[in-house]
Amino acid sequence: MCGIVGYVGKQKAAAIILEGLKRLEYRGYDSAGVCVLQAGKLDVAKKAGRVEVLVKEAARHKFTGTSGIGHTRWATHGGVTDANAHPHVSSDGKLALIHNGVIENYAGMKKFLAGKGYTFKSETDTEALCNLIAYHYAKEPAPKNGGSRFLESVRKALRHVEGTYGIAVLCADCPDEIVAARKASPLVLGVGDQEYILASDAAAIVSRTQNVVYLKDGELVHITPRAFAISTLDQADVSPVVDTITWKVGDADLNGYAHFMEKEIFEQPQALENTMRGRFAEDGSTAQFGGLNLSAAEFRQIDRLLFCACGSAWHACLVAEHLVESFARVPVEVDYASEFRYRNVPLDRNTLCWVISQSGETIDTLAALREAKRKGHRVLAINNVVGSTIAREADGGVYQHVGPEIGVASTKAFTSQLLLGAMIALYIARMRDMSFSDGVQYVQSLKGAPDLVRTVLKQAPKIRKIAKKYAKHADFLFLGRLSLFPVALEGALKLKEISYIHAEGYPTAEMKHGPIALVSEQCPSVFLVPKGDVFNKIVSSMQEIKARKGPIIAVVTAGSEIPPGVADEVIPIPDCHPAVLPIVATIPVQLLSYYIALERGCDVDKPRNLAKSVTVE
Ligand code: G6P
16 A cells, blocks of 8 residues: 655656656555655645646646655545645655555654644644654754764654554755665665666566665665665664566556556466466476475475465465365365454464465565464465565465556456466375376366466457446346355455445355345346356256346356356356366456446546555554
8 A cells, every 4th residue: 555656866856756656556546746855945746636636736846856755645544635645744844754554653753743843734644753753853963974864863763663664755955865664565676777766666666777675674775876775773784685677667568458457357378377387397297386495295294274365365265275175185274364363373383374465565464474473384475576575574485477467456466376276286286195197187277277268368248248238237246166156256356346336255055045135137146157066056046046037147167058048148168177267267257347347437447445555454
């Protein structure tokens, strides 16, 4: 939540910051602001609304300075107003601050600072921190041994902070300098050619440089025109490690698509190929992973798995549970990360914990990881964003390699997580009871998944027509059984997220125990109908809906015949291996949600009230 950008270099800072904010808008988009240091003054433009609104406002300021900071906000403390937008300037005019996170003890700070004569213009927690830095700056003695009064005042203030932050600070007395710091909110420093660009995410940096330093919790960076130096809250120097971002700026562009969500849905075949690449053993019968940091012998000792995540990633955990239990015969528990962290779950020694998070920054998932580690458990992670906090704090893990996912509603990252869950199930199964030939068949099926997804994507025009027909309905049910129950949950979540339609995902047979009360001509049901043991049972459930005049959209595997007159719409999907089925069945529900949202005129990539990366509790 909230995106932050900072720039120090030879170019005009404002244009670079505004461009960076556009790329970070998925992190929050209710207001935005920029502050440029010019002629010894902190010049701020900030507005409620999208970055486009800020661009117009900034044009009036005619910014020319070569250092500045900018912010795109997802409100936590204080409503969506110009005054609450960041940057905030201290009441003595000396310091400007942008912040991603929550200052939990801001009320006490404000009281203390008000007593010292500092004043406040906003309702935010951030302004309290800004004034606290100003307070320390005013008191800070002249620096000894070439030290920086600016840096030390930020350090002193941060020692009093309870909560989370990614911050960047400008000081009116220090041209071309920024001090930035992080605790639980991401911060990446791009090291360019005679310039530095700081951001919450590499997406805002990659157009200027691919060389980056990922700051760690408790670290501060002091940027000056010629250098940068990293140190800790305890004043210890840190040697920076410069990494290279593997993706390029075009990866985060629309490339002709109308929305990132559309682009990311259609990118899924390639994304799945990238997720699998190099991850099958030479004999073609199992998966292999380079970064688990756990030997095969250690894996064999495990007698229980725990998966934790939030949102779509939690649905991916539920599919992983089904596949691991079915194929590897190892018991699995799935928990919402936000519940796990407070539930005091009893875990035994041979439980292996996994966390799944596209961004690698979701605060609840990070807290779940830390809680499991605190209890002495090994925690592995599935992440997409390389160098993210969760990726760095986990004991090992697997990267998804699907490139940047910008649309707030997860699509390609979700199906890639389903694929990795299926590969983990295979990996463990082959250590236990799965035969060589079943392993080979499983691997061949996974390798065929991208082509099956391509086949389903070809039905987009048909799904669009269905979407048009049902877009005005106010309630939807999504029903699936076994591994497709989580896909039903995901379908309902997608529809809620981007088209604001009330939708519920249920295990098909449970529909009789409550949701059937909603069924009427006005409430369509989306059934996920695979071939197999439960096919006839699902058809019976469909009959029960039909008897109550509920419209039915059925996603049906090839070779299954739904009796005439039962389904109003049929979307066929290819018959496939059970490990691939959840991936293939996800595509129609993604497309349906996307096209319904378009019909309703919704802002697909930036749905109201949501943010892609939830870094506050
Ligand atoms: C937010 C996003 C969801 C996402 C969830 C978990 O709610 O809107 O699309 O599934 O966070 O995100 P993560 O980055 O941890 O996978």
